[in-house]
Amino acid sequence: MSEQDISEPQLDEATPEEGPMQTTGEWANHEDGDPHVSDVDMYLKVFGALFVLTIITWAVAFIDLGFLSTPVALAIAVLKASLVIAFFMHLKDAAKINWVVGMAAIFMVLVLLSIIMSDYSTRDWIPYPDSWM
Amino acid sequence: MSDSHKPELAHHFNTYQQQRESCTLGMWLFVAQEVLFFGGLFATYVVYRNMYHDAFVYGSSKLNVSLGFINTLVLILSSVTMALAVREAQLGRNKGIIKFLAATFLFGAMFLGIKTVEYKGKWEHNLVPGIHFNYDPSHEAHSEGAASENPAVDHHEVVVADAVEAPSQEKSHAIDPANIDPGHLQIFFAVYFAMTGMHALHMIIGMGIIIFMMIQASRNKYIPQSHAFVENFGLYWHFVDLIWIFLFPLLYLLGRHI
Numbered sequence: 001m002s003e004q005d006i007s008e009p010q011l012d013e014a015t016p017e018e019g020p021m022q023t024t025g026e027w028a029n030h031e032d033g034d035p036h037v038s039d040v041d042m043y044l045k046v047f048g049a050l051f052v053l054t055i056i057t058w059a060v061a062f063i064d065l066g067f068l069s070t071p072v073a074l075a076i077a078v079l080k081a082s083l084v085i086a087f088f089m090h091l092k093d094a095a096k097i098n099w100v101v102g103m104a105a106i107f108m109v110l111v112l113l114s115i116i117m118s119d120y121s122t123r124d125w126i127p128y129p130d131s132w133m
Numbered sequence: 134m135s136d137s138h139k140p141e142l143a144h145h146f147n148t149y150q151q152q153r154e155s156c157t158l159g160m161w162l163f164v165a166q167e168v169l170f171f172g173g174l175f176a177t178y179v180v181y182r183n184m185y186h187d188a189f190v191y192g193s194s195k196l197n198v199s200l201g202f203i204n205t206l207v208l209i210l211s212s213v214t215m216a217l218a219v220r221e222a223q224l225g226r227n228k229g230i231i232k233f234l235a236a237t238f239l240f241g242a243m244f245l246g247i248k249t250v251e252y253k254g255k256w257e258h259n260l261v262p263g264i265h266f267n268y269d270p271s272h273e274a275h276s277e278g279a280a281s282e283n284p285a286v287d288h289h290e291v292v293v294a295d296a297v298e299a300p301s302q303e304k305s306h307a308i309d310p311a312n313i314d315p316g317h318l319q320i321f322f323a324v325y326f327a328m329t330g331m332h333a334l335h336m337i338i339g340m341g342i343i344i345f346m347m348i349q350a351s352r353n354k355y356i357p358q359s360h361a362f363v364e365n366f367g368l369y370w371h372f373v374d375l376i377w378i379f380l381f382p383l384l385y386l387l388g389r390h391i
Binding site: 036037038040043044046047050051054057058061062063064065069070073074076077080081084085087088089094095097098101102104105106108109112113116117120121 | 154157158161162164165166168169172173175176179180183184198202205206209210212213215216217220223224367368371372374375378379381382383386387389390
């Protein structure tokens with residue numbers, strides 16, 4: 001059996017009336033059985049942007065920016081991550097529910113970090129009572 | 134049972150699109166769980182970095198930034214070939230899937246090879262946490278080489294340390310290796326090995342799945358209506374790339390300017 005036999009889309013014309021789900025809300029983004037396919041060009045552009053940003057973050061690290069070093073490095077990392085998530089992971093074109101799931105995970109990590117750091121960074125604000133020692 | 138004319142459509146879905154989007158949502162839930170898993174490791178990093186700032190900056194300067202930089206580029210390359218493999222899967226072109234998965238596998242192997250060289254260097258310099266961890270920063274500024282991968286960094290360090298002696302400077306400018314507790318440095322390397330090791334483990338698992346997908350593609354298993362496995366694996370592989378995008382600046386670039 002040749003590759004062509006199987007890869008040929010085999011949809012019939014009956015799909016639009018198939019069921020109630022596909023015509024409502026986020027389930028109705030695309031034609032049934034027809035995933036959104038981006039241009040190769042788009043992937044190469046994103047790759048170029050990631051490449052350039054990597055070189056920038058590497059070069060900037062050798063300059064002493066004082067307290068700004070880490071924020072700048074993290075800002076570039078967040079920008080790179082956003083490109084990967086939006087274009088490589090197709091979140092831009094995916095159903096919005098996936099966006100909610102992804103952002104919820106990031107939000108929970110931020111909650112984790114802020115609670116942990118609000119503990120560790122304030123431990124010496126108040127002296128321990130003698131009875132604890 | 135599935136409809137006879139739509140063999141790839143599971144009976145509990147109305148349409149291919151609904152099936153595909155359900156698969157994608159399930160994978161995003163898994164990726165979210167992975168984000169939380171690595172979030173714990175990142176929280177460890179943040180806590181100890183704030184506790185032992187100087188040891189972390191100094192430990193970071195002991196990592197090989199050139200290899201880390203090359204690895205970042207290699208991983209981005211593997212991500213773009215993976216994205217193109219998913220694109221081939223969306224078009225149902227199994228030969229293209231095999232081609233781009235092979236490239237992804239190759240870049241993944243290159244990444245792990247470079248990582249092995251780095252780990253080997255840390256092992257030889259006794260920088261692996263444990264009973265063999267043996268590092269005395271007080272000798273570091275004077276002795277040339279033995280424990281350092283890059284003599285230029287050492288030289289630079291001494292110069293900077295001398296230069297900023299006079300003006301009053303706060304942290305991160307003049308870090309004197311003699312003032313760094315080897316125990317704190319050991320914590321830095323423990324965090325380094327835990328985070329990069331867990332990342333490398335994800336890549337090894339991923340490369341195993343790539344081989345499985347190449348076998349499946351060689352049997353023409355993927356068609357435009359049913360390629361969720363490749364698509365979901367793409368999400369996993371890009372997630373692994375995301376972790377490295379944050380690990381590289383946090384671990385390798387932190388101590389570059391000292």
